[in-house]
Amino acid sequence: MGPLLNAFLVGGTLCLIGQLVMNLTKADITPGHILVGYITTGAVLSGLGLYQPIVEIGGAGATIPLSGFGHLLTQGSLKAVEESGLLGAISGGVEAAAAGIAAAIVFGYVAAVLFNPKG
Amino acid sequence: MGTNKKRGMQSIAFTNPPVITSWASIVGPKEGEGPWQKDFDWVLDDYLYGEDTWERAETKLLRETVKLAINKASLETKDVEVLLAGDLLNQTITSNYAARELQIPFLGVYGACSTMAESLLLSAMLVDGDFYARVIGAACSHHYTAERQFRFPVEQGVQSAPTSQWTATAAGAVIVEKLGIGSYITCATVGKVIDMGQANMADMGTAMAPAAVHTIKQHFADMDRPTDYYDLIVTGDLASYGRDIAEQLFIKEGIVPKPNYSDCGVLLYDESQKVNAGGSGCGCSAAMLCGPLLKMMADGQINKLLFVATGALMSPTTIFQGETIPGIAHAIAIEN
């Protein structure tokens, strides 16, 4: 029960932060801004070693929010630097996130072809 | 430099007042569920109108509305000398392609949501100026083509702001003639672009309200009419919050219109229809005019109407570049 509850709480909290930003800032925050903000923040926090603790507590609650994707990218990059040096720094992030990116693009295309917007 | 017809700084009086001899409005499903459903000529069952893209549906919507206005006057398309029409889409494609099918000499106009007033104003000028004897002024908008161009894809999960407005799926067309039976277009005021520094795309009412008040104030001054001259003054699509702000500005400027001031964006939908602040789009004011309002004039319920359609003149490009939203409003007086 522990990990499930933690996933719910951590995930909920990360989303809550986003909602507060959306409601309390004067500028018109679009979903695009949130996505870019979260992936970047996750990547930076990961680089500072601050995101891994959140993952240990929250599991999917930390990896599923887009900040978790940023964490994945940074960790991939750091690991690849250890193994392959400079080339690793360049390719490591993309390699680690490959499954997610490919899935998003291909499933995205298929869904778009199969379905029509309804509104 | 004076002319016979210019009044004051921005207005004109029509010395041979053109007559509105026919009108028509076709609206989409949501508008057809609103409080004025009986006053529109047709209500569509769905947003595609039998076409395969929303853009084609909107073109059909405008085209059929123009044809309907012509039919209602027992005329044929070839009897109309000029078509003045506009819409919200880039390059006003809706109007261009509708005109292609209609084969009426065509002048496209763009005033964002103020287009109906612009079409009507220019139609009246062509007829009063004795250039043409029978002209059609029209405007159109479609909810899904507007969302596509200005906002977000339909299936994207976005939380809408309470100040946001629902672009109406609607078209209105009016036949303006030299001679005939109907209400008269007596004078008009061409608006200036007014920008009070608002940059929130989700709140266009507040961007446009200053322009509406500016034009209305100028109209009263130019035409030397008291603030209680008209039975009803309607703005195009300021919607609830824009209207509230306009009311405050009227008080501040000392020109509170009496007895009635309202806004087509507020009127078009029912509170239960979940449209946040209200309706918007060229079709909002066009359909309200070419349905409920002209009907009320024909019935004698109102005899003096000031129709002030409002437009927000930005584009997604300028917004991304950090520009603010300029507004405009044109006023047209229709009297029995």
Add this chain to the structure above:
Amino acid sequence: MNNTTEDKLKEIAIEEYDNLVEQVSPKRPLVKDCIWAFVVGGLICLLAQIIQNYLVLRGLTTVDAGSATAVIMIFLAALATGLGIYDELGKRAGAGSIVPITGFANAIVASAMEFKREGYIFGVGARIFSVAGPTLVFGFAVSMLIGLIKFFIAS
């Protein structure tokens, strides 16, 4: 009246108008929005955790299970978007539906579906990246930068 006085007056008028707008404009219901965001976001992550736990039970390593879970969540979001369900959720849940990776998938699919009428290559194909593009660019750029920093510090 010279230019600077006119400009000053305009500035004041704009400020006054801004104040009026502030007074009249409604604010989104903060508490309701936060509750929705928290609950929906939490539930999406909970679902992912259940899937991930199941995959580990079936023998996948933690890393592979994580990747596979992300892929499954993306698939579910793409399907929900295609069926027209995800936008209904998004209207109410706000950040709760945008922040999880499902929101990323929804943005991609919604955009691609919308522009299908412009063709399968430049309509669907190009539009997949209208929101995904900036997200991935920034993600790649920051992670690459961090990797480069580590490389140059270590060497």
